[in-house]
Amino acid sequence: xxxxxxxxSVLLAALALTVGGVQSAAAADKPFxxxxxxxxxxxxxxxxxxxxxxxxxxxxxxxxTEGVEIEIVAFGPGLRLLFADNANKGxxxxxxxxxxxxxxxxxxxxxxxxxxxxxxxxxxxAKVEGxxxxxxxxxxTDNGYTLVKP
Amino acid sequence: xxxxxxKVALAVACAGGMAATIQVEAANWLMLQGTEPSSAAGRAKxxxxxxxxxxxxxxxxxxxxxxAGNEAQFNQLPPNLSSSKGFEIRRARIGVRxxxxxxxxxxxxxxxxEFGNNGITSTGGGNGQARMDHASVTLNHxxxxxxxxxxxxxxxxxxxxxxxxxxxxxxxTNFGFQQLLERFFDADGxxxxxxxxxxxxxxxxxxxxxxxxxxxxxxFNTGGWDTxxxxxxxxxxxxxxxxxxxxxxxxxxxxxxxxYAGKGPRVQSLKLFAWSQTGEREIxxxxxxxxxxxxxxxxxxxxxxxxxxxxxxxxILRADGMIFAGTDGGxxxxxxxxxxxxxxxxxxxxxxxxxxxxxxxxxxxxGYAVTRSLELDIRHDVxxxxxxxxxxxxxxxxxxxxxxxxxxxxxxxxxxxxIRSAEAPNLPSTDNANLILDEMDNRLSLxxxxxx
Numbered sequence: 001x002x003x004x005x006x007x008x009s010v011l012l013a014a015l016a017l018t019v020g021g022v023q024s025a026a027a028a029d030k031p032f033x034x035x036x037x038x039x040x041x042x043x044x045x046x047x048x049x050x051x052x053x054x055x056x057x058x059x060x061x062x063x064x065t066e067g068v069e070i071e072i073v074a075f076g077p078g079l080r081l082l083f084a085d086n087a088n089k090g091x092x093x094x095x096x097x098x099x100x101x102x103x104x105x106x107x108x109x110x111x112x113x114x115x116x117x118x119x120x121x122x123x124x125x126a127k128v129e130g131x132x133x134x135x136x137x138x139x140x141t142d143n144g145y146t147l148v149k150p
Numbered sequence: 151x152x153x154x155x156x157k158v159a160l161a162v163a164c165a166g167g168m169a170a171t172i173q174v175e176a177a178n179w180l181m182l183q184g185t186e187p188s189s190a191a192g193r194a195k196x197x198x199x200x201x202x203x204x205x206x207x208x209x210x211x212x213x214x215x216x217x218a219g220n221e222a223q224f225n226q227l228p229p230n231l232s233s234s235k236g237f238e239i240r241r242a243r244i245g246v247r248x249x250x251x252x253x254x255x256x257x258x259x260x261x262x263x264e265f266g267n268n269g270i271t272s273t274g275g276g277n278g279q280a281r282m283d284h285a286s287v288t289l290n291h292x293x294x295x296x297x298x299x300x301x302x303x304x305x306x307x308x309x310x311x312x313x314x315x316x317x318x319x320x321x322x323t324n325f326g327f328q329q330l331l332e333r334f335f336d337a338d339g340x341x342x343x344x345x346x347x348x349x350x351x352x353x354x355x356x357x358x359x360x361x362x363x364x365x366x367x368x369x370f371n372t373g374g375w376d377t378x379x380x381x382x383x384x385x386x387x388x389x390x391x392x393x394x395x396x397x398x399x400x401x402x403x404x405x406x407x408x409x410y411a412g413k414g415p416r417v418q419s420l421k422l423f424a425w426s427q428t429g430e431r432e433i434x435x436x437x438x439x440x441x442x443x444x445x446x447x448x449x450x451x452x453x454x455x456x457x458x459x460x461x462x463x464x465x466i467l468r469a470d471g472m473i474f475a476g477t478d479g480g481x482x483x484x485x486x487x488x489x490x491x492x493x494x495x496x497x498x499x500x501x502x503x504x505x506x507x508x509x510x511x512x513x514x515x516x517g518y519a520v521t522r523s524l525e526l527d528i529r530h531d532v533x534x535x536x537x538x539x540x541x542x543x544x545x546x547x548x549x550x551x552x553x554x555x556x557x558x559x560x561x562x563x564x565x566x567x568x569i570r571s572a573e574a575p576n577l578p579s580t581d582n583a584n585l586i587l588d589e590m591d592n593r594l595s596l597x598x599x600x601x602x
Contacts, residue, residue, distance in 0.1 A: 044192065044193070044252065045192060046187070046190045046191055046192050049190050050190075077252070080189045080190070080252065080253070081189075081190075083188075083189040083255070085188045085189055085255060086188060086189040086190055087187035087188045087189065087190040088187075088190060112253055115253060116253055116254065120253070
């Protein structure tokens with residue numbers, strides 16, 4: 001029984017690790033988060049930049065910084081939010097300090113580089129790994145996130 | 151899950167409302183009008199405002215002198231000068247601004263057109279004509295030295311530089327109206343008698359403190375204060391026309407602003423500023439029948455304060471060289487003199503320019519926000535015009551009582567009552583100049599400003 005229990009515990013621990021590995025790194029930062037929200041910004045309208053940051057801020061107020069996982073995924077024209085010189089960089093820094101993750105789209109970055117003639121400099125806070133839309137699919141289908149597109 | 155979605159929906163809804171009240175522009179007029187938020191501006195933002203206005207004066211006539219019995223210029227509604235009361239569309243502007251290539255935040259543009267009835271579109275009572283009001287491109291490539299080129303507001307007095315749609319009053323101060331809104335003339339108007347063809351009238355739209363040229367400017371944070379500078383070279387020949395001499399106007403502006411809260415046009419702050427404009431104008435002297443060049447200089451120093459419910463501003467201003475000096479005998483331009491004295495009989499009244507004179511002025515403004523919707527304002531302004539020659543001097547004093555009712559953030563009603571007086575302080579009270587100026591009427595104005 002003891003042996004079985006020990007084996008069972010090891011198995012459960014291994015299973016938990018495996019599941020954890022599938023989940024985002026962000027989730028591990030807030031183990032007590034009850035809600036998981038991914039915010040999409042892909043719109044050229046600059047008003048949407050303010051809006052998506054406001055939504056993130058309101059969610060933090062509502063659930064508390066430890067109570068909610070928030071990731072903002074920017075792709076298409078919305079990637080301008082994550083440009084290093086963006087006028088909202090102060091707010092982005094502040095939200096990042098509160099645990100909000102920022103993710104940029106690598107495909108969009110490449111396409112913008114073609115148009116600009118140089119690679120756009122993005123905010124160092126932002127992670128740029130793979131297509132933005134794929135990131136959203138992973139978060140929603142595999143990690144239990146709710147997609148909100150303000 | 152349902153509860154969580156409800157909270158998310160609430161957060162989105164709150165964010166929408168909150169975002170609508172946030173101004174994303176910078177906190178001073180140079181930046182607000184000349185730049186866009188970096189990487190956060192659209193390709194083309196359409197915007198504008200309308201100002202339907204009603205004005206009423208008693209309509210007192212010229213009381214003495216050769217033009218006695220004619221309509222007094224200062225008691226008629228500019229620019230048409232055909233009535234002492236009535237409705238008009240004071241301003242109707244629509245524009246577009248942004249970053250034409252949104253991926254590159256280093257280039258932005260600003261275009262604005264004027265369709266209202268004012269000195270820009272119908273100077274001196276001429277036919278109205280829609281005109282370009284702003285057309286500028288700003289290059290933000292050099293740190294600390296942004297470059298703006300084209301047609302735009304020059305860095306000048308706070309009263310003029312501020313966005314007109316957030317101006318707390320309906321009419322400008324005496325100095326602003328007479329000495330900063332430049333009228334361009336071919337002649338000084340010092341003719342006597344009917345020898346010249348037609349009255350002396352402006353040869354184009356009013357300057358409206360716009361100029362075409364190049365401006366270098368920027369803003370820096372210096373110990374918690376936003377310190378700004380601007381230096382500009384311009385034609386000094388008004389809106390949308392080439393220069394008429396080989397001399398460019400020079401503008402210098404410096405301000406420092408302690409921001410307490412907020413952003414944009416109604417930022418809460420204490421601002422100190424100083425500015426100067428120097429230029430030359432060529433004008434035909436009626437008395438000598440020759441064209442000569444004269445200086446035109448303007449300068450000022452002042453402060454603004456806005457915090458909580460309190461708004462205040464004060465500025466001291468000077469004009470040196472060529473100054474605007476009203477109309478012949480105080481009469482509406484185009485009025486025919488009945489005389490006496492004999493040489494004047496038959497002369498058609500026109501505008502006058504004093505070519506080597508001075509003027510000084512000040513204004514003090516105080517406002518109080520009684521509620522979120524109601525703001526009360528009072529402004530006192532004094533201008534001494536023609537201070538170099540005692541007989542030229544005219545002193546204009548106006549106290550403006552105002553109230554603004556804000557229907558919402560973009561729409562307001564303003565009511566102004568101006569207690570106006572003027573005198574020639576160095577001439578006897580029985581002199582024609584004083585008899586004429588005694589008839590200056592008070593002025594009631596109502597205006598709706600609707601920003602879109």
